[in-house]
Amino acid sequence: MSGAGDTRRILPGMTQTIKISPPNLSAFQRRIFTPATTYLATRQGESRILAICGRRKGKTFGVVNSYIPSAFANKVSLAFGAYSEKTTRGGWREIVTYCSDFIKQFGSKGWRFAPEEDGSIRFPSGSTWDRISFTSADAGRGMTFHAAHIDEVQLIPHGNIAPFLPTLATTQGLACFTGTAPKTWKEWNDSQWWIKIIKADAKERAEKYPEYVVIHEPTYPEDIGWAIREEDRSSGRNILPFDEYKRLGQRQLNIMRSEMGSEWYKREVDVVLEPPLSGLIFSNFSNVRIGEYGFDPSLGGRILVAIDRGWGLAKSVILFCQKYTVTTMLDGEPRKKNIYRIFAEKAYTGSVSSPTIVRAAFAGIPPGHQFMFFPDPRAKDIHYELDMLGAPSFRPNVMVNDGNEIVNTRMENGEVEIDARASLLISQARQYTMLDDGEPMDTNNDTCDALRYLVANDRLQSGDSQIESAFMIREMSEAGIAVGVGYLPLF
16 A cells, blocks of 8 residues: 555544554655655754656655655645646546545545545545645635645746745645746746756755755656566565666666657656757658658558648648558567658648538548548537548647647657658648747648647547646547547448
């Protein structure tokens, strides 16, 4: 069971003594756990912990376990928050899991446990743990907390965090900030308050920020290896020498680097703090293979069709893709790699009806092959036509910059092929530019949007964990998501 701390308490209305065993923590996690539990128990030491570290390093596990002893031993108010309701789900899910473990062991008496419905947990001790969001400056207004965990801090405007901190004032509460490196100019500017703390030298930090414990480091093979070992331990599997887990950790980092691409990996895993890149969005377009890449039935795979709905001067475009698989070698072992072959495009200028677009999309699908539609998430008229025909489609609204980064990574890895006759896509992709405000150009980008729907949403629909955990789904289509695979018959 996931324990936390070493504390004993006879809970109200209970006759048994609750003993919480110390958790198994990595050396990194103890750098969060030790100062946090010390401060919560004594109100001595640093009251702020800033951990800007790589993905899968175990930040949340360290913070959550440090709060649990106080929740059982005292009547305290705890908070967990991130930028929005959706971005809180990952970390909150871990909290729910830990608390569920305690209920399984000690029984449900004294608990109020409806975390998914109202985002609140009440402990038998009277402690509460609340889920909040930082979408505005009103987060937590009127509430009082003894400790707060603010996750994915790079996504939250400082103007939404600063008004929250007085909720910790009267309790002399603890605040733990966790996250990775910012990626857009907006995130970079909003993160300057904590970037200054990290970049301060020892003397400046001691003078200006004495209340802060600062941890800024990448994810190491040992971090991943530790997590793999703990998974083996909890599953009852044989425990290997730690050097073997370190090797497995390095292998997973190599896979992450391959899947994420160099820029994404540098930010999310190495947590390099530098201003976002400007200029070409598809900076790896030179790695795209362009040639006679028409549809090839011998390759197998399935057909992906992306539709970007244009209005006014913007074009409506359809991209046809054959997604097939090749085998490559990684760390001396064979590994499957997807190839996205854009074998045709169709574009409309001016007014065109949605039935016309959808008929053309169906007409371009080779008969007898699996297919999936990835339409513009905002194009309700296209959604309606697809739904009327019972066409399988997937249409989450992936955030633009995140989706473009996925496409650029696939280009970097040599996973994109484009038929030379898809001239509009080739031309627009080569000129697709990031503006000074960190947002992509919004003209002559129709095919780039369609390519993003196709590649990013396919990765998401296929269960790409890198994408799912990056908090990129902004909203789902109001019409829902029709997931499945269709066939056109052979004639």
